[in-house]
Amino acid sequence: IQEYKYFLDKLGHQVDIFNNKDVNGVIDKINNGNYDFVHLHAYEFASQFNKSLEQKYCFSCHNGYFFKQDKWEEDFKEGFQHYLNAPGIIALSNPTKNIFIKAGYSGYISVQINGIDTQKLNFKEEGNNKAICLGWIQPRKQQRLLAETIDGKLGLDFVGPLDDPNFKEGTTTKHLGIWGLKQVYNNLTAYNCLVLISNGEIAPLVVLEAMAAGLCVVVSESASANLHSKEFIKVLPDDILTNATAENKKIVCDTIIDLIEKNKSFRQEIVEHVRENFDFSYIIKNYIQIIDDFSKFDY
Structure with missing residues (x-):
């Protein structure tokens, strides 16, 4: 996430990172911040984001057992239904994207692969x-x-x-x-x-x-x-x-x-x-395209 900020800042974007467990405090900051794009990585926040965030957002899932549903813990099973109600999903691979689609997800969805500097x-x-x-x-x-x-x-x-x-x-x-x-x-x-x-x-x-x-x-x-x-x-x-x-x-x-x-x-x-x-200088182009596409997506 820090690398995304670094490379986006270099391209002239202004990026804030909220790494805070107080979900309501984070939502207040976003609602008062007039952001053009919001990307959520904390899956336990999805439910509250769906209820209280005043703008659409994209969600990414990083659960290591995402492909092994028999190993999902109860909180993740419950949370998965909230992910399906997120306005947008940025999947880390095509197989990840396909799981959301097969589960009935109908919002904006795209793939952004991981990268490094x-x-x-x-x-x-x-x-x-x-x-x-x-x-x-x-x-x-x-x-x-x-x-x-x-x-x-x-x-x-x-x-x-x-x-x-x-x-x-x-x-x-x-x-x-x-x-x-x-x-x-x-x-x-x-x-x-x-x-x-x-x-x-x-x-x-x-x-x-x-x-x-x-x-x-x-x-x-x-x-x-x-x-x-x-x-x-x-x-x-x-x-x-x-x-x-x-x-x-x-x-x-x-x-x-x-x-x-x-x-x-x-x-x-x-x-x-x-x-x-996989270098950030390469993958950041796709991320910027996702931001642009999502801004035009009618949710």
């Missing part, structure tokens, strides 16, 4: 022949299962807050703690491959950040939104870690090892691919 990522010509799993360590992201599958077969570092009491380090699977954003931007390029075999994602930024640093990526289907079919991107089934057959374990290990080995020859191509398709 690729210039912030450090880049080196060679990696350290290791893989990294970067992000909150929790059951949804399946790092514990990944570590158990990989340990002893290749070097895999885990970085992020530890929120899974069952996660354990092994001989070649290490938890390096938590990195700040500057460390992420500087350190990612030391690796050859990012691994994110998660059971629930919507459009993870870390995948784009890794590619901007020159890494190949091995991701689950849930984590593959908006990615292209490329030799340096491998997509595995969400359940390949839970359905832990000997064959599936071998597929996971072999896939990561293969991309680590191939990474050196792909690194520059990967960076160019991300800059051409």
Whole structure:
């Protein structure tokens, strides 16, 4: 969201960000602010926005289990009905858009893919022949299962807050703690491959950040939104870690090892691919078009 503000400000727009849990206070500020466009990212606010906001707005959903309705928590199930009454929806991928449409949504809807400022990522010509799993360590992201599958077969570092009491380090699977954003931007390029075999994602930024640093990526289907079919991107089934057959374990290990080995020859191509398709200087054009289209939408 901060990147959107930065790039929109550069283009002459004036952007305010309200990061406040007081929904009524936020609504009062918007109602008194004479804004041309409002974009809501907090799904728990949708109901009150529908009731009290005096202008139309667009909503985006970031729930990691959005594609897994059997895993929706009660508050999200209840909230989903309010999302369908939002004047506009900005989906993070076409599959996300399709879920809203199949649920009967009839307002304005468009797709805006996630993007990053690729210039912030450090880049080196060679990696350290290791893989990294970067992000909150929790059951949804399946790092514990990944570590158990990989340990002893290749070097895999885990970085992020530890929120899974069952996660354990092994001989070649290490938890390096938590990195700040500057460390992420500087350190990612030391690796050859990012691994994110998660059971629930919507459009993870870390995948784009890794590619901007020159890494190949091995991701689950849930984590593959908006990615292209490329030799340096491998997509595995969400359940390949839970359905832990000997064959599936071998597929996971072999896939990561293969991309680590191939990474050196792909690194520059990967960076160019991300800059051409996911850099904010590219995706911001579509966002501005959405703002223009939504302003003309009769709700």
